Amino acid sequence: MSIARLHEQNLVCTACTPNREYVRVFDVTERTALHRHQTGRACHKCGAPLRDTIVHFGERGTLGQPLNWEAATQAASRADTILCLGSSLKVLKKYPRLWCMTRPPSRRPRLYIVNLQWTPKDDWAALKLHGKCDDVMRLLMDELGLEIPPYSRWQDPIFSLATPLRAGEEGSHSRKALCRSREEAPASDRDTPLSSAPILGGWFGRGCTKRTKRKKVT
Template identity: 80%
Template structure:
């Protein structure tokens, strides 16, 4: 109603441009909504966790996929949250450095280790490089760290590869396509390399990536629980989702995340809550105590 006849004339003569601008506006709005964090009401979250607890108890082979969202309670930033690394970089903001070696496993990390100890979780597949799953007491064979571990360096000249698990960050001198750490293998003298898989790289190390175990676990899974992952990277690994199976034979998917994920429509249940809050309720529902971390 506020447009002048001249403006209406211009718009009517430029239908293609108008259509394209409208498409871009809708896309921006859709992306904005997907970045918003949504929290379930407390009673709704409790109801959903009760349903999740039943799924965990009844699962024959439960696999957990974890992302950066399970470590935010340890003051480690995530990637796509409101204060995530990618979000801040897109806004032109600077990223503060943090000493991750001082970080301790969160309630979620300790809960996952406890669930594995009680045979309720068979395997954990993690995108995180922070080493907190290992610090929580989760056995090496029970975890696949798909993007490496910043506290592990290896000698690829030794057979099998010799591993060095450190209490300090081994990646200070490494970067994309530059993986030598500057230290030498005490056995053969060859240069050690980190285990990190950067964007644009393909992970080739057997450990700590442990792809073989991750693929085997996914093939056996009847339930997959995704904690704190946007799934924007994990969705690109079809082996983790049993996509070759008919839909009715794929594992049931449960997602815990405050934001939208590309797997939401396929989930049996989506819980909008913080990982520690959900896991605290879940452990209580299962009648299990959360062990304390002993450094």
Template identity: 85%
Template sequence: MAAGGLGRSERKAAERVRRLREEQQRERLRQVSRILRKAAAERSAEESRLLAESEDLVTELQGRRRRREGLKRRLQEVCDDPDELRRKVRELAAAVRNSKHLVVYTGAGISTAACIPDYRGPNGVWTLLQKGQSVSAADLSEAEPTLTHMSIARLHKQKLVQHVVSQNCDGLHLRSGLPRSAISELHGNMYIEVCTSCVPNREYVRVFDVTERTALHRHQTGRACHKCGTQLRDTIVHFGERGTLGQPLNWEAATEAASKADAILCLGSSLKVLKKYPRLWCMTKPPSRRPKLYIVNLQWTPKDDGAALKLHGRCDDVMGLLMQELGLEIPPYSRVL
């Protein structure tokens, strides 16, 4: 009993010592942090001595600050001044004219002009959720293709763009008149539901959002195939899921387009998801044989360092200037089919 009691006492004493050391370490960290926030000229001799004795803590705190500042810079929206943007657009126009196989990758940033929120911008869905703020559901059925959507459709019609790979589910590329064969909607289309029992899969293109009853790993829409009676499912690919539908995901065409591309134009995408798809970047090819990359985004992207050109501007502004430079009119959108 005595030996057992002594062991428990020793363990309790050791735990008290451990907690005391941790609290002392936290207090030292707070002290060093407060001192580092002061200008060097404002620090007392005692504070300077404490910093000299705490090299490891100083290095750790300075590293944390650099990471915070780097993250803050990446989230900031930067705009090129008008003259610089026009110069860059002229360079982009030359690349579009000279490209033999141009592929366009689009993200949520091309739809913000249609009042559809982007994902990682200052007021984007992900940004607001990270801050603990609520995100209102918008009725997208009334949204119309933006100047950027209509420009892309015209560029495809002129054979200047061969294929479009989109992360968006809003259906605006199809409404712009872009043919189904020319687009891969990697994360689905909220206006398309399918019967996976019919061969080939039977598609239903709706004028309403088919995802009202669906969610992660729950894709049945509540409607049935008129041919075989099987429950229809949506086409949306959520985070944590792997898309398997041929259409509208159209991975085969996206992969083929990427393999042929000599230039890729990224519009309004943070590229934080797209970068995870090596097939889209020809990573198996030597760097010199990979397509040249042109990026239009207000924020930092993980592909910036490898880009031939980065344009800091809003997609509609850049595409409007590009179409002027190419001498092409942007067709107006019409709801009349």
């Protein structure tokens, strides 16, 4: 599976090689807009301006990560089915390689769309469901015999992946930050202090891990 992340609370430093990613627990697009992506904050390593990674309607994202277009298009080329959940597809329609449009219609992946509103790909879909994604996915998981695990904000990985703001940056945004509630924590964890340091970030937190290791060495 390949994941392309277009609408996230991510910042990226394009001056670092490889690009350095920052995950935040607040809306990072407060000061940005179409074709204007600098956030007013700086990279903790090189001091270059940080930009958000969102792809607006009318834009074509070019960042290698976290957009991950190359892997996403490779996965699409091998797929026989594409399921689109809760997306207007107004951004993704600009990437014909995702839809294998160079192939004849009979050889393209079957497209299934779940969305309450019209999308520009409705006419291409094998099936379009005008419904809520949660409702459709519950029915699908029941049919497949799969259990949907309950969501726990306490265990949400964004809190361990997020990079804290540096001193002096606290006033750089006015949006409310996400926070964990101790009432949601297992009883054994309620007395454990919350760490603000990023930890291993799984499939997209390698930069956080490297930064942590360097701190330990020094």
